[in-house]
Amino acid sequence: MQPYRPPAYQIHAFNCPLCAAYAKQDWKQISISMPHPSSPHAMQTVLVSEVRLAYCAHCNQFSVWLNGAMVHPDVANAPLANSDLPDEVKADYEESRQILARSPRGAAALLRLAVQKFCKHLGGKGTNLNEDIAELVKKGLPELLQQSLDAVRVIGNNAVHPGQIDINDNPDSAARLFELVNLVCDYMVTQPKRVKEIYAKLPPAQKDAIKARDAD
Numbered sequence: 001m002q003p004y005r006p007p008a009y010q011i012h013a014f015n016c017p018l019c020a021a022y023a024k025q026d027w028k029q030i031s032i033s034m035p036h037p038s039s040p041h042a043m044q045t046v047l048v049s050e051v052r053l054a055y056c057a058h059c060n061q062f063s064v065w066l067n068g069a070m071v072h073p074d075v076a077n078a079p080l081a082n083s084d085l086p087d088e089v090k091a092d093y094e095e096s097r098q099i100l101a102r103s104p105r106g107a108a109a110l111l112r113l114a115v116q117k118f119c120k121h122l123g124g125k126g127t128n129l130n131e132d133i134a135e136l137v138k139k140g141l142p143e144l145l146q147q148s149l150d151a152v153r154v155i156g157n158n159a160v161h162p163g164q165i166d167i168n169d170n171p172d173s174a175a176r177l178f179e180l181v182n183l184v185c186d187y188m189v190t191q192p193k194r195v196k197e198i199y200a201k202l203p204p205a206q207k208d209a210i211k212a213r214d215a216d
Helices: 087-099 104-121 129-138 143-154 171-200 204-215
Strands: 013-015 022-036 039-056 062-066 069-072
Touching: 087 104, 087 171, 104 129, 104 143, 104 171, 129 143, 143 171
Parallel strands: none
Antiparallel strands: 013 022, 022 039, 039 062, 062 069
């Protein structure tokens, strides 16, 4: 899974908030032309120090930054969904991503719903997230992935731990949850799919030899 580099002020390469590609960003300062105070017929160029544009080398579009904060497009610094997420899970993931900047708590709630659906896809019942995670652990879910799922389940959920983590005050905590969901999908879905694709391309004679070896 390719690491996600969120947009950041004056960084020269990150995942573009417009096209999502990891690409070089060319920063430009805004300037405007206006009449010179001493001569109305003469024009002067004035730099707008508070505004910067970051031009993406991949899509040739630009994001707008005001006083070091991105104001266009209005999206949060969260990675795109892993393409191998089931469609119904991906829909909740993307909706959560779209509202993250405006409502971190609402985004976390949607992401928990996405994880609950994902657990059902992985073999859980899909009715109780905590019980589904426990069931997946019994089936051999690695501890790292269990911790990832539990982090999504707990963070920002006041019904579980009231007041301990306020993601409205710390939206970065909510943003990190998206990475954990993609991590679980990469391990449970993407990597097995890639292994199967590679193995399927082995010559039939080699696969027969492997089966014969394992049958001994």
